[in-house]
Amino acid sequence: MTLRVRVSMSLILLSIMSLIAAPARAAAPGDVVSAQPTTVYLLPGKLLEVPVNAWHLRYTSTSATGSPNTVSGTLLVPKAGYPLGARPIIGYAVGTHGLGDQCAPSVSMSQGREAELALVSLFLLKGFAVAVTDYEGLGTPGTHTYMAGVSQGQAVLDSIRAATRVSGAGLSGQAPVGIMGYSQGGASAAWAAQLQPTYAPELRLRGVAAGGVPADLGAVARHLDGGADFGLAAAAGIGLDAAYPELDLEADLNDRGRALLADAADDCLGDLGKLAGLRFADLSPIDLLNQPKWLARLAENRLGAVAPRVPMFLYHARGDQTIPLAVGSTLRSEYCRAGVNARWTALPAPDHVTGAVEGGPLAIEWLALRIVGLPAFGNC
Numbered sequence: 001m002t003l004r005v006r007v008s009m010s011l012i013l014l015s016i017m018s019l020i021a022a023p024a025r026a027a028a029p030g031d032v033v034s035a036q037p038t039t040v041y042l043l044p045g046k047l048l049e050v051p052v053n054a055w056h057l058r059y060t061s062t063s064a065t066g067s068p069n070t071v072s073g074t075l076l077v078p079k080a081g082y083p084l085g086a087r088p089i090i091g092y093a094v095g096t097h098g099l100g101d102q103c104a105p106s107v108s109m110s111q112g113r114e115a116e117l118a119l120v121s122l123f124l125l126k127g128f129a130v131a132v133t134d135y136e137g138l139g140t141p142g143t144h145t146y147m148a149g150v151s152q153g154q155a156v157l158d159s160i161r162a163a164t165r166v167s168g169a170g171l172s173g174q175a176p177v178g179i180m181g182y183s184q185g186g187a188s189a190a191w192a193a194q195l196q197p198t199y200a201p202e203l204r205l206r207g208v209a210a211g212g213v214p215a216d217l218g219a220v221a222r223h224l225d226g227g228a229d230f231g232l233a234a235a236a237g238i239g240l241d242a243a244y245p246e247l248d249l250e251a252d253l254n255d256r257g258r259a260l261l262a263d264a265a266d267d268c269l270g271d272l273g274k275l276a277g278l279r280f281a282d283l284s285p286i287d288l289l290n291q292p293k294w295l296a297r298l299a300e301n302r303l304g305a306v307a308p309r310v311p312m313f314l315y316h317a318r319g320d321q322t323i324p325l326a327v328g329s330t331l332r333s334e335y336c337r338a339g340v341n342a343r344w345t346a347l348p349a350p351d352h353v354t355g356a357v358e359g360g361p362l363a364i365e366w367l368a369l370r371i372v373g374l375p376a377f378g379n380c
Contacts, residue, residue, distance in 0.1 A: 031161075147217060176206050
């Protein structure tokens, strides 16, 4: 063996050894853990298949306290090509589904019982890809951190990142991006807008539509106390307690409260009605909402302290019985004072759910115009 051959082989061996010894790159937010082809349906009984390429995703994200986690979701990509350049990507944030894994949007879409697919389909008809997150702990191990805004916003942003990293999806990291959501999804969309400049600055975000936004959780909780939708306030207590262990909610509950919340911890939205009419005082001997630890986390999860850098479309039902109109209009005022290009629409809808139906198509059309590059005009 010649000297030159021996040297060449030594260099090859050294290269192999260095590759073996090199530490693996740590997972980054938005990295794809798994992407399995799936089928989604518009009607129960799997009667009407949505004609798209779809993947059930598991991807990395970040918790409310900064720890890495794994979140699930669904990516929908129209089968037809997109003729106008890079296919746009919409991060769609669903409204309240519940706390149990069986409530996750990825599950309901695969079973034909996802009501919000009617709105998602309007994006698909425009040729846009749509990434739908399940949020932290909904469809993955652990308790769903319901209404923990930072976690939810980051899960939305990372679902878009993950969409661009799915092999075979044909999506570009340079694609124009939009985000939309209503209710819990409205809060998630607004949090994504606030977080994007620092958490996901590489995304080419063009606009965010957020409806029925529970921007001030403390105000919403006080409004729900003793009312028909008290179950939503209780679920938020469970979710925030899961996100912030120091809250230690169970220790502050009475026996009845512990039993009721343990029973609700895996419920879907339709099951939370069993808590209607209850008050926080029925569940705890102390004034939970005025405890310093809760005041601190509720303040941390209040939207409006950071100004999004993209145009915002905010909409709210005048007759919203779940999230008072004043909560949404206060967020609009705070964004306007901060210089956000915000468009506000108070809908004639008589209740919270009708607000989603009336406002959804308006939000989609507004967002589609931002995606294609047309300027936004606010009404601050």
